[in-house]
Amino acid sequence: EAQVTQNPRYLITVTGKKLTVTCSQNMNHEYMSWYRQDPGLGLRQIYYSMNVEVTDKGDVPEGYKVSRKEKRNFPLILESPSPNQTSLYFCASRRGSEQYFGPGTRLTVT
């Protein structure tokens, strides 16, 4: 089954404790991206990647890092999480005009 997977689905952590949210797709898509969803703000793009070793900032990149060492994986790294990064995060991959979303990761930073 073609899909985008994310782990973990739920995470509660404390300020400053580094964490990584993994994202993997099995569709051989070149383009992948991360979004955060906040009430009243819709989805905002954090980072995107056009291919292996090619990444660029989206609209809200501050406080996040990404890497793309393999085509299928695109992890999101929070080096020092802060409470304002409490949000619902979605990974997505794309071929052509259609984007496929993962199930989401709900992150709470206390």
Place this chain on the structure above:
Amino acid sequence: AQSVTQLGSHVSVSEGALVLLRCNYSSSVPPYLFWYVQYPNQGLQLLLKYTSAATLVKGINGFEAEFKKSETSFHLTKPSAHMSDAAEYFCAVTTMNSGYSTLTFGKGTMLLVSP
């Protein structure tokens, strides 16, 4: 940069009534436009998309949207609402950024359906 405006953060309809969710976009070039639906505690699911073909686009679950270039609109409609349509709906537009297209979302409209 392109942008999307969804009019109304919440829309309430009765079961069986017409659903109309509004979306306007800003674009200097022909866009690709999308509607996504998000059911409670779930991810985003593509409802329909416009990619420069027919201006009236039919999607899943009886939804459709019409691309109107003169009005820069891409409103989502469904003739008769069902309780199961209660969800949040997002309009999105492609944005060209450094030669690659990115997807810009509206802020979403929560559809409430009452019996």
